[in-house]
Amino acid sequence: MNMDNQNIITLDNVRKTFRDFWLRPTVAAVDGLTISVRKGEVFGLLGPNGSGKSTTIKMILGLLSPSAGEVKLFGLSPRSIEARRRLGYLPELSYLHPFLTASETLRYYAGLCGLSRKEAASRTKELLEMVGLSDVASRSVGGFSKGMARRVALAASLIGRPELLILDEPTSGLDPISTKEVKTLVKALAAGGMTVLMTSHLLADAQDVCDRVTIVNHGKAVAEGEVSRLETSLEEFFLAKVGDVKDFRLAPFLGVSEKIR
Known part of the structure; x- marks a missing residue:
């Protein structure tokens, strides 16, 4: 396998359903999510509150098991000692x-x-x-x-x-100077060959450091692609995908479950 094209994280049609006291399904926090994070890239997992980001991160970390589908780190189970040894995590x-x-x-x-x-x-x-x-x-x-x-x-x-670093809202609550310092560190780590997965609700920060992003809403991926291909700001694109806005300038950014029309 060519290591340059290796997927460090793979989620294949992953679903996570939470159940009530009587084991009846109550909500699908993640619903058919498919994601791949490549070796050496900074990947952003973006979405509004309640979109399924936190549940997805917990499954990647091996803290939750998917109800369906498969999660792999380095081709291994997230709960394996080898996968965890190669992982670093910064909680929110x-x-x-x-x-x-x-x-x-x-x-x-x-x-x-x-x-x-x-x-x-x-x-x-x-x-x-x-x-x-x-x-x-x-x-x-x-x-x-x-x-x-x-x-x-x-x-x-x-x-x-670690070979893989997972950052949960790394710049949340920081002043502009501290935010810039953290973003500079993330860029330096990626330049050194580290793979980074980050969540953020600060879209300008994500646009500054991410190579690719997936936007999730209601547990589903609604768009994914390379940030460099955007013809508008990531914030405008995000609002178009999770809101009711349609903008043809967004067409070069590849949609997953919805085509720009």
């Missing part, structure tokens, strides 16, 4: 211990990843330099700004040198 809310320093936080996660003390110290130093926090390595993260804490959490997700 990062729960960092406020009394640990930035350096202690990363060394703690390094220990969870099985690194020796020497490896943990080296990796911690490397990552703090990468995220621009070397000067505050000995400060408690409880005193950090939200942007600084977000960079610590991003560094923690990279401790194990």
Whole structure:
């Protein structure tokens, strides 16, 4: 297989139905979703609240099992140790211990990843330099700004040198300077060959960093394609696909379940 064209994440006609106390189906949070994320790209999973993004991420992480269809990471089950070893994850809310320093936080996660003390110290130093926090390595993260804490959490997700990084709303709640810093880091990671899957409701940020996106609504993919092919802003395109707007300028962007008309 040509590694340049390898799909790192594959969802094949995936469906997730939640049931009530009597095991009766109540809602299909994800309904027939098919997605492929290629090696070395930044892929955006976009959609309004309640569209199925979070459920999809949980299935990719192996935290939920699909009701139907198949989810694969590196051709493996998301619950396999090998797949999880090659994965890094930044949740939307990062729960960092406020009394640990930035350096202690990363060394703690390094220990969870099985690194020796020497490896943990080296990796911690490397990552703090990468995220621009070397000067505050000995400060408690409880005193950090939200942007600084977000960079610590991003560094923690990279401790194990993952091949795939999943970012859930990585710039949510950040000021413009912190947002730019996080986007710059994501671009640098992708340039280094890492595959990145990110969710975001900040469409301008997604347009800045993503190579391709899939837009989901009511658990279904309503459009997917390359951001570079858009003849309008991603925000306008998004509103056209999840709202009632029709715009022929969007035609070059390939629709999945709906043709622009």
